[in-house]
Amino acid sequence: MYNGSKIIVGLIVFAGIVTFPFIYNLGKVNAKPEPKIDTPVIQQLKEKNCIESKEFMKANHMQLLNKWRDMVVRNGKRVYVNSKGEKYEISLQNTCLKCHSNKKEFCDECHNYMSVKTHCWNCHLESKG
Amino acid sequence: MGISFSLLAVTVLILIAYSGVKFAGLHFFFGVVIPYIAIATFVIGIIYRVVKWGLSPVPFCIPTTCGQQESLPWIKQDKLENPSNTLGVIGRMALEVLFFRSLFRNLKFEVDVANPTEMKDESRVIYSSDKWLWLSGLIFHWSFLIIIVRHLRFFTEQVPSLMRLLENLDGWFQIGLPHFYVTNLVVLLSVTYLFIRRVIIPQVRYISLAADYFPLLLILGIAVTGILMRYFSRVDIVDVKILTIGLVSFRPVIPEGLGIIFYIHLFLVCTLFIYFPFSKLVHMAGVFMSPTRNLANNSRMQRYVNPWNYDVKIHTYSEYEEEFRGKMKKAGIPVEKG
Secondary structure, three states, X not given: OOOXXXXXXXXXXXXXXXXXXXXXXXXXXXXXXXXXXXXXXXXXXXXXXXXXXXHXXXXXXXXXXXXXXXXXXXXXXXXXXXXXXXXXXOOHHHHHHHHOOOOOXXXXXXXXXXXXXXXXXXXXXXXXX | OHHHHHHHHHXXXXXXXXXXXXXXXXXXXXXXXXXXXXXXXXXXXXHHHHHHHHHOOOXXXXXXXXXXXXXXXXOOOOOOXXXXXXXXXXXXXXXXXXXXXXHHOOEEEEEEOOOOOOOOOOOEEEEEEOOHHHXXXXXXXXXXXXXXXXXXXXXXXXXXXXXXXXXHHHOOOOOOOOOOOHHHHHXXXXXXXXXXXXXXXXXXXXXXXXXXXXXHHHHHHHHHHHHHHHHHOOOOHHXXXXXXXXXXXXXOOOOOOOOHHHHHHHHXXXXXXXXXXXXXXXXXXXXXXXXXXXXXXXXXOOOOXXXXXXXXXXXXXXXXHHHHHHHHHHOOOOOOOO
């Protein structure tokens, strides 16, 4: 090979970049995120339902929260009517966090796994629990 | 012909992934087997191509005197266009790879009547600056790079801070939730421009083949499925990450209920990776092997020997005399050594 040493160095750099994810994960045990819902308030509930179905919340909670913020902060509406017609007070602190008081085991579990940075706590206080 | 073939090829690829997952239930095949094949083909293919290029000799030192070469001390050398040492070559290569410097000189030429009032029937070639190809090519490549680096959040459990920074910059405007990425729009616009350019400009259309349209349409397909997956037909990204982390840690798992659009996206990406080393896309590696970019213009300082010159057999006079001294003496021919 002509200029072999330079080409081989280049190829090693290339292979290193492409296989970076494999090298990075060598010997690491990657645990799945398992958000916990066993807070005292939830355990006392008779029917363990969130304001919408679990699937809906899993996929759309961020958009719902965004919508709630706009409804309250910009339009002054504080009542949310869910798909079953039930009414809820729009409040992160008093509605969401009343049940999900375990931010570390609930919110952060998936957000940290996906490296998602939320803006909730720029304004809101974190729950102490 | 080229367009319809490429369009058909991308459609068939999408249908293969769709029917393979939806009807045949080949989740493991499309989620694990194909990605491993793709990454192996990509790495081995590129190494194969580069080694093959490395084996072919470069017969000349190609200086490409685009700027002033190194000369007398009072003549100013253009050190980046016409470098005479390795440092300069690195600079020229970096400008080429990072900013497409040679494409920046791209010219448009048209045959036109130069001055309609004076030269009525005479037409001539008019050259003018054309930076659109350079601009769209540059922003396309850069956004593609940012998109790829951003995707590393699916492959690393503690996402390195550099990638998080890039992701935050890309979602700078904080439009909607999940945040809209600027590169998503830019990559769509630039690929669309690059495609339309091939279709509209007659000269470019004339030389365009299926091998030119197919990568554009394939990348367009990847971008569209990715954008759909993020903003519209959404999939659970935790499940996606469980699959991707499984792949890179060699413990593959297939999470239940992952949307088909993810498998389509993944299959198109894998196709791109497999197609890469055997198509024009391999210019990613090839640009580093271009003799006009990677050779220093030092032909007046260092002797450049063509590598395929055979060894010329020389027979010096002293050897000749050594061989024929006896016969020469007999024939009365004067010799140097007695």
